[in-house]
Amino acid sequence: MLILLATSGFVANAQYKARIGFGVSDIAFLKYGQSPYLGYEINSLIHRLPRLSFQAGISRPFQLTDRFELNPGLLFSLQGLNYNSEFLYDDIKYRIDLYYLKAPVLFEVKTGLKKNKQSGIYIGPYAALKLNATRVTRVDGVWEKEKVNNVNRFDFGGILGYSMEVGRKPNKTFIDIRCSYSLINSMNLLEGSIPAYLGPEKEYVRNVAIILAFEYKL
Numbered sequence: 001m002l003i004l005l006a007t008s009g010f011v012a013n014a015q016y017k018a019r020i021g022f023g024v025s026d027i028a029f030l031k032y033g034q035s036p037y038l039g040y041e042i043n044s045l046i047h048r049l050p051r052l053s054f055q056a057g058i059s060r061p062f063q064l065t066d067r068f069e070l071n072p073g074l075l076f077s078l079q080g081l082n083y084n085s086e087f088l089y090d091d092i093k094y095r096i097d098l099y100y101l102k103a104p105v106l107f108e109v110k111t112g113l114k115k116n117k118q119s120g121i122y123i124g125p126y127a128a129l130k131l132n133a134t135r136v137t138r139v140d141g142v143w144e145k146e147k148v149n150n151v152n153r154f155d156f157g158g159i160l161g162y163s164m165e166v167g168r169k170p171n172k173t174f175i176d177i178r179c180s181y182s183l184i185n186s187m188n189l190l191e192g193s194i195p196a197y198l199g200p201e202k203e204y205v206r207n208v209a210i211i212l213a214f215e216y217k218l
Contacts, residue, residue: 019215020214024051024210025208025210026209027207033202037205047083052082055209056076057073059074059104061108068107071107073106074103075104077099077102078098095135095137098133099132100128106161120163123158124158125157126159127154130153132147133148173214175212175215176215178213180207180209181207186207
């Protein structure tokens, strides 16, 4: 994928897309299955809302036919989970921040070909390299930040999305929404951990994100 992005610069009229987007993310566990990965203190917190997420990068579309396009890209992604909980005497902040370098390779099927109204459906895999993983907490007004060591170095999953052209200039400005989901476990069990009493025997921990983004063809 990196070779495709690099060599495409030598192709006549090669065009890149710059991308920036925001959304929500989470880490999916089976029911009662989070404590072997996050620690048993997580059982006292309440999981209500996803974590706000950010994504930025570039892609290089390759036109295959009038309706089909290949879109490899390289993205910086910030995602994770949010276990912020409100109690009578204290509001506890707890989140996991995951920093990835993502390389999606998406196949686009165009569903609309009208001038200024192009649209398409994306589907394809992504591979991701972990850049950093941290746990940020605040208890009794004291903030703490520490590295999370049991996050896997690599992630792999699938992406499904929809893109729509906006703006006055044809084939220039787009907005899209993408949903990504890990196909492999993104974390390892903590050393010495045992499943919760009602927890699942199967290991299951997957990254999930939904991103609404703006794309501009350079």
